[in-house]
Amino acid sequence: MSEKKASVLQGFKAFLMRGNVVDLAVAVVIGAAFTNIVNAVVKGIINPVIGTIGTQNLDSYSSCIKGKCSGTGADATGVQILWGSVLGATLTFLITAAVVYFLMVLPMSKYLALVEARRKAKEGTQEVMDVTELEVLKEIRDELVAQRGSGDHRR
Numbered sequence: 737m738s739e740k741k742a743s744v745l746q747g748f749k750a751f752l753m754r755g756n757v758v759d760l761a762v763a764v765v766i767g768a769a770f771t772n773i774v775n776a777v778v779k780g781i782i783n784p785v786i787g788t789i790g791t792q793n794l795d796s797y798s799s800c801i802k803g804k805c806s807g808t809g810a811d812a813t814g815v816q817i818l819w820g821s822v823l824g825a826t827l828t829f830l831i832t833a834a835v836v837y838f839l840m841v842l843p844m845s846k847y848l849a850l851v852e853a854r855r856k857a858k859e860g861t862q863e864v865m866d867v868t869e870l871e872v873l874k875e876i877r878d879e880l881v882a883q884r885g886s887g888d889h890r891r
Contacts, residue, residue, distance in 0.1 A: 774832045782827055794824035 751757060783794060790797070797820025798805070805814035 770832070774828055774835065777831060778824065778828050782831070794820040796820055797823065
């Protein structure tokens with residue numbers, strides 16, 4: 737039974753030490769910190785800009801679709817659509833997506849394309865060298881065949 741526990745713990749340790757699990761944990765931590773930054777940008781910049789038109793709190797934007805909406809919480813009447821909350825969440829998503837794309841995805845794509853171009857250039861150079869060596873070897877072979885051929889006729 738002790739050996740089984742040890743193997744289970746060793747398996748768990750191996751699972752945790754895999755690169756992708758550690759990378760995922762780092763991504764979650766960075767994502768949580770990044771969420772705080774995006775929320776601060778929305779609260780500190782976007783909402784005040786929208787506040788010049790109306791209110792700084794997007795959650796206060798709503799529409800009543802059935803009856804007269806009044807009250808809050810348990811005392812609320814009518815059916816209220818809180819479209820301001822949806823707008824705020826959409827803005828947060830768009831800002832997050834833009835920052836991730838322009839600061840992470842786009843530079844990484846350009847970097848990977850550059851690495852791929854360098855790799856292809858290296859392969860192309862190697863191919864040219866291989867072809868050149870092959871041509872030289874063929875010429876040497878042809879010259880040797882020609883010398884042997886002309887040597888056989890002289891005897």
